[in-house]
Amino acid sequence: MTIQVGDPVPPISFTRMTPDGPQPVDASAFFAGRRVALFSVPGAFTPTCSAKHLPGFVERADDLRAKGVDEVACTAVNDVFVMDAWGRQGGVDGRVTMLADGNGEWARATGLDADSSKFGMGQRARRYSMVVNDGEVEQLFVEGPGEFNVSSADYMLERL
Numbered sequence: 001m002t003i004q005v006g007d008p009v010p011p012i013s014f015t016r017m018t019p020d021g022p023q024p025v026d027a028s029a030f031f032a033g034r035r036v037a038l039f040s041v042p043g044a045f046t047p048t049c050s051a052k053h054l055p056g057f058v059e060r061a062d063d064l065r066a067k068g069v070d071e072v073a074c075t076a077v078n079d080v081f082v083m084d085a086w087g088r089q090g091g092v093d094g095r096v097t098m099l100a101d102g103n104g105e106w107a108r109a110t111g112l113d114a115d116s117s118k119f120g121m122g123q124r125a126r127r128y129s130m131v132v133n134d135g136e137v138e139q140l141f142v143e144g145p146g147e148f149n150v151s152s153a154d155y156m157l158e159r160l
Helices: 027-031 047-066 080-089 105-110 153-159
Strands: 013-018 021-026 035-040 071-076 097-100 113-115 123-125 128-133 136-142
Touching (some): 013 027, 013 080, 035 047, 047 071, 047 080, 047 153, 105 113, 128 153, 136 153
Parallel strands (some): 035 071, 071 097
Antiparallel strands (some): 013 021, 013 097, 035 128, 113 123, 128 136
């Protein structure tokens, strides 16, 4: 079952890189009491993700905050080291929090997982964005296969 507007986020842990190394991030605590713009990409360093998706949210992070978003976060089914390196390469500089879903548990729990085996990428997440308000999905924008339209930062901004 795919997560829907009005649903609570699943109580899954992400991993994020800190100055002290990889640290778990409890999703329930991360989303509690605030409004978070979360976007998901099929894979760090992949073409559309690196050229459009991540840069759009980096560039528009302040605009999202001006519309009431407390934090902007990115997730992908990649390990924390890859997410950290991609964030540094993408210039996130504190504007976007990089959340690794290394084993795809978040992707499966939200029902937004995807089989990318035909591309040699195994099990991944679909491309989407969502607004989570105090642990509940407020808005959800899921792309069709191979598309990049409704999960962009600009699309989200138009709806806030």
